[in-house]
Amino acid sequence: MSKSLGILLRNLRKTQGINQKELSRGICSLSTLSRFESGEREPSKIVFDALISKLGKNSNKWEIILSENDKLLIRCRNYIDYLIKCEKWLQLEETIKDYGKLIKTDNNLNEQYICFINAIIYKKNKDYKKAIKECITGLELTGLKINLEKFKINVVISENELKLICLLYEILLEENLINTLDIYNYWKEIVNYIDEKCTDDEYKLNFYIISFYNIAYILYLNNKYDESLLYINKGIEYIIKNKSIYYLKKFLLLVVDLNDYISYELFDISKNIQYKDIGVILETIEQWSLKNFDEKEIYIRPYNSVYSINEVIRNTRNYNNKTQEELMISKDMKSFIGNQYNISNIENCKQTPNKKSSKNFLQALDIGNEEENYRLPVIERDFMLQELVWKIDFNITHNYNEAIILLDLLKNKIDNNNIYNKQYIEKCELFIKDEVTPLTYEKYKNEIFRILSITIKDVNKLKNEEWKRFFTKEELRLLLNIGGAYHKGGNYKEALIWYKKLEKYFKEFYPLSGTIVYKTLLYSLSQVYGLSEKYEESIKKSKDCLILSLINNEAYIFYKALYNIGWCYGKMMLENNNYKKECHKILNQSNYFAKFYNDKKLQSNIDEKIKIWHLS
Numbered sequence: 001m002s003k004s005l006g007i008l009l010r011n012l013r014k015t016q017g018i019n020q021k022e023l024s025r026g027i028c029s030l031s032t033l034s035r036f037e038s039g040e041r042e043p044s045k046i047v048f049d050a051l052i053s054k055l056g057k058n059s060n061k062w063e064i065i066l067s068e069n070d071k072l073l074i075r076c077r078n079y080i081d082y083l084i085k086c087e088k089w090l091q092l093e094e095t096i097k098d099y100g101k102l103i104k105t106d107n108n109l110n111e112q113y114i115c116f117i118n119a120i121i122y123k124k125n126k127d128y129k130k131a132i133k134e135c136i137t138g139l140e141l142t143g144l145k146i147n148l149e150k151f152k153i154n155v156v157i158s159e160n161e162l163k164l165i166c167l168l169y170e171i172l173l174e175e176n177l178i179n180t181l182d183i184y185n186y187w188k189e190i191v192n193y194i195d196e197k198c199t200d201d202e203y204k205l206n207f208y209i210i211s212f213y214n215i216a217y218i219l220y221l222n223n224k225y226d227e228s229l230l231y232i233n234k235g236i237e238y239i240i241k242n243k244s245i246y247y248l249k250k251f252l253l254l255v256v257d258l259n260d261y262i263s264y265e266l267f268d269i270s271k272n273i274q275y276k277d278i279g280v281i282l283e284t285i286e287q288w289s290l291k292n293f294d295e296k297e298i299y300i301r302p303y304n305s306v307y308s309i310n311e312v313i314r315n316t317r318n319y320n321n322k323t324q325e326e327l328m329i330s331k332d333m334k335s336f337i338g339n340q341y342n343i344s345n346i347e348n349c350k351q352t353p354n355k356k357s358s359k360n361f362l363q364a365l366d367i368g369n370e371e372e373n374y375r376l377p378v379i380e381r382d383f384m385l386q387e388l389v390w391k392i393d394f395n396i397t398h399n400y401n402e403a404i405i406l407l408d409l410l411k412n413k414i415d416n417n418n419i420y421n422k423q424y425i426e427k428c429e430l431f432i433k434d435e436v437t438p439l440t441y442e443k444y445k446n447e448i449f450r451i452l453s454i455t456i457k458d459v460n461k462l463k464n465e466e467w468k469r470f471f472t473k474e475e476l477r478l479l480l481n482i483g484g485a486y487h488k489g490g491n492y493k494e495a496l497i498w499y500k501k502l503e504k505y506f507k508e509f510y511p512l513s514g515t516i517v518y519k520t521l522l523y524s525l526s527q528v529y530g531l532s533e534k535y536e537e538s539i540k541k542s543k544d545c546l547i548l549s550l551i552n553n554e555a556y557i558f559y560k561a562l563y564n565i566g567w568c569y570g571k572m573m574l575e576n577n578n579y580k581k582e583c584h585k586i587l588n589q590s591n592y593f594a595k596f597y598n599d600k601k602l603q604s605n606i607d608e609k610i611k612i613w614h615l616s
Contacts, residue, residue, distance in 0.1 A: 005374045006039040007381045012055045013037075016197075018156055023054055025155070026108060026142025042355060042373060045070045045306070046106045046113075050142075053159035057383065058203040061390065063305035063375045063473050063514065065358075068349040071308040073102050073110070075512060078300045080117060082551055086290045089124055092117070109160070112141045116164055119171070128175040135168040148178065151186040153193045159203070165190065166210055173214065184218040187211050200387065201242075206553070208238055209247045216254060225261045232258065233268040239555075240272070240597055246553040249285050252278050273595050281596060284589040288562070290550045298507060299547050305473055305514035309358050309373075312470045314347035315509050316365045319468035331364045366457060367470055377474060378421045380414050388413075392428055400435045403428070423454040424474055431481075441489025445482055452478050467505045476502070476517045480524070487524060492532045499525050519548045519557050526564050535568040542568070559593035563602060566590055570613050584615045 013023055024033040027050045028043075035041035036051070043051065045066050049059040076099045083092040096117045103110045115138030122131035139146055144161055146168070157165070169186050172178050191211045198204045212235035219228035235251055238244070255267060256278060264275045273281070317327055324343045328336055337360040338346075338353075345351035346361075353361060358373075377389045388410050395403035407428050414421050430447050433439070439447070453459040455475060462479070471479065483498035499521060506518050526541035542561040549558035569583035587606050594602040610616050 004379060004381045006037045008383055009051060009055070010037040011381065012057070012383055016055060016156075018055070022156060023051065026144065027051060027054075027158070044106055045074055046109045048374065050109055050158040050160065053162075053203065054156045056156075056197045056199040056203060058200045059159075060303040061202070061376065061386070063307075065307045065309050065312060065373045065375075065470075067352040068308040068310045069102065069104055069352075071306055071311075071512060073099070074302060074306050075300075076102060077113070078302060078512075079297065082290070082297075082300045084117075084120060085551065086293075086295075088291075089121060093121060096121075108141045112138045112160055112164070115141065116160060116167065119164070119167055123167070123171050123174070128171055128177075131171045132168065132175075135164050135171065138164045139168075148172070149182075151189055153189060156197060157193075162190075162193075162207060166207065170214065173218065180218045180221055184215060184222075187215045187218070191215070202390070205238070205242050205244060206246050209235055209244065212238065213247050213250055213254070216251075220254060220258055225258060228254075228258060229262055229266060236267075236269050243556040243597060244553055245285070245550070245555045245558060248555075249282060252282055269596070272598055273592060277592050277595070280589065280592045284562075284592065287589075288546055288550070288558075290547065293543070293547055296544065296547050298511070299518075299544060300551060301512050301515050301518065303515045303552060305476075305510070305516075306512040307470060307510055308349070309353060310346055310349045311510065312367075313343075313353075313358075313361050313365070315468035316362075316367060316470060317347070319465070320365055322365070327361065327364055329364070330360060331366075337361065337364060365469075375472060378410075378414055378424050379418050380421070382413075385410065385413055389424070396428065396431050396435070400432050403432055407432070419454050420472070420474070423451055426451045426454070427474060427478060438488075441485045441491070444488075445485035448478050448482050448485065466501055468509050470510075471505075473514060473517060476513070480517060480521055483524060487528055492528050495528045496525075496532065499528065515548060515552055519545065519552075519554075522548065523557055523561060523564075526561065530564060530568050530571070533571070535572050538568045539565050555593065555597055559590050559597065559599070560602065562586055562590035562593065563606060566606075567609065570609055573613065580615070583613070584610075587615065 013020070020030050020033050024030055027033075027047055028036075032041065033051075036043050045059075045064060048062075048064075052059045076095065080092060080095055080099065083089075083095060096114055099110075099117075100114060115134045119131045119134035119138070122128070122134060136146060139161060142158070142161060144155070144157065146165070151169075153165075169183055169190075173180065173183050190207070194204055194207050194211065198207065212231045216228045216231035216235065219225075219231065232251060232254060235247070236255075239246070239248055239251065255264075255269060259267075259275065264270050269278075313327075317324070324340050324347075327343055328338050328340065330337050338357065342351065342353075346353055355373075376386050377393075378385060380386065388406060392403050392406045392410065395406065407425070411425055414425075416422060416425065430444075430451065434444060449459055452462070452475060455472070456462070467479070479502055480499075483495050483502065486492070486495035486498060502521055503525065506513055506521070522541055522545045526538050526545060529535075529541060530538035542564045545557050545561035545564075549555070549561065563586075566583055566585075566587035566589075569579045569586060573579040573583050587610060591603060591606045591610075594600075594606065
């Protein structure tokens with residue numbers, strides 16, 4: 001395993017005052033954890049998720065190269081999450097059985113996950129007794145015992161344990177077995193735990209929202225309307241701030257119910273939209289919910305990138321035009337690193353290479369610097385610096401002045417000689433510079449190629465060939481922005497060529513290579529198709545963006561994709577007036593969301609289109 005990850009885990013644990021016994025509970029043995037922290041062993045993705053979430057961090061921020069079996073488990077979990085959101089319960093029951101057949105290691109953690117899904121199914125079927133039993137059994141699998149009458153969290157818990165606890169108290173509330181005010185105190189305990197132990201803002205997000213909703217709902221049921229309002233405002237504030245759509249429908253329905261008792265002006269939401277607008281937002285959520293789309297499995301992927309070492313070796317060998325025989329020999333030509341039989345088995349996913357073999361193969365394929373199986377944007381062992389990176393990424397598109405301040409802070413704290421750190425800094429500086437004073441598209445494109453060359457030796461090869469080799473998330477962002485350079489320069493033909501090459505990379509070579517870049521790619525494609533007057537293709541890509549947004553509970557691309565659909569109908573309306581009604585309806589839907597999330601730039605664009613197309 002990478003030394004930097006092991007040290008990062010150890011430093012986080014010690015900083016938080018957590019001993020190895022507490023961290024390893026229900027996950028692995030003490031000796032195994034010691035080997036993880038020293039870099040002697042590599043955790044599976046399931047084990048890594050449990051460890052890092054016990055330390056209050058979000059595992060989705062890593063891009064990970066793992067075994068093919070681990071990749072299949074992650075893919076299956078993503079599909080299960082998709083089925084829950086689509087409310088495809090029969091398929092869910094069959095898929096969780098298939099998941100059980102994939103389990104080879106980390107049985108208690110995987111069995112705990114199965115308990116969680118079974119509890120969701122039982123809850124849906126209103127079989128509360130079995131649902132409660134599954135939750136308790138799941139928690140006991142990792143050594144966590146819950147007292148339903150005197151609930152207290154006295155240890156650090158993993159994300160799956162926290163999910164099970166939240167589900168358990170939702171079930172108890174729905175079944176009405178325990179006094180609702182007691183359950184209110186239990187949810188307060190959950191919030192206190194999140195405040196104290198979950199130090200990653202993204203990790204906190206959904207748990208805060210679900211907790212605030214349940215507290216607000218319980219207070220409403222007990223006629224404590226003023227207190228309920230307080231938690232509704234907290235929850236909606238969190239939703240708007242983080243551009244989330246998680247539990248948005250539930251919160252808005254609770255606002256409607258509570259409005260009979262409290263003036264709407266007291267809701268924080270009233271600053272953005274009027275009470276009558278809530279109905280339109282609720283109708284929009286229902287119209288564009290996942291269950292109303294045809295199945296789109298190709299868009300189900302982790303938020304960040306997951307690769308198997310098998311596909312990285314296979315695809316990169318093909319990209320470099322090397323035979324299996326050539327791959328057998330080390331880069332320095334002094335030794336054999338495998339035989340053709342082994343390499344064939346690896347490429348056909350019948351065998352997983354060990355850490356040493358993986359390193360040798362990657363070096364022979366000229367991606368020898370990718371030794372970190374668990375990668376973060378900058379190669380540093382201080383987690384605070386990684387969190388600084390994510391704040392920079394967010395603020396580049398939302399508040400570039402703040403991004404400038406944070407980037408200067410980061411530059412003074414990291415090793416600027418490391419090529420990946422250097423690439424990240426120069427990428428951010430370019431993006432900020434272009435935000436402040438837009439560059440010509442030719443200069444912008446040339447700068448991106450220069451920054452790519454910091455980590456990619458054969459950068460000119462990218463211009464002519466399809467991309468099969470492994471790219472880091474930052475390299476993918478840069479490749480995406482080359483298409484963006486053509487896009488903003490009005491060369492839509494070249495932009496489409498570039499974007500389609502990247503889309504092929506995501507679809508055909510690395511199908512789990514991350515939502516974080518893929519969603520931007522699909523949105524960019526939808527825009528270029530529209531600007532190329534290919535409106536039907538643009539609408540299709542916009543709907544794909546909606547699917548991805550709904551799967552990940554993200555609002556930002558959701559309402560922008562809605563705008564793009566309305567814009568396309570507007571352009572089609574100029575040729576055929578039959579599209580006028582649909583254009584007006586969808587632009588209004590996008591406008592209400594833009595108001596709700598306080599996106600003034602999009603509001604202005606919509607107001608302009610409504611005016612010039614005489615839609616008001």
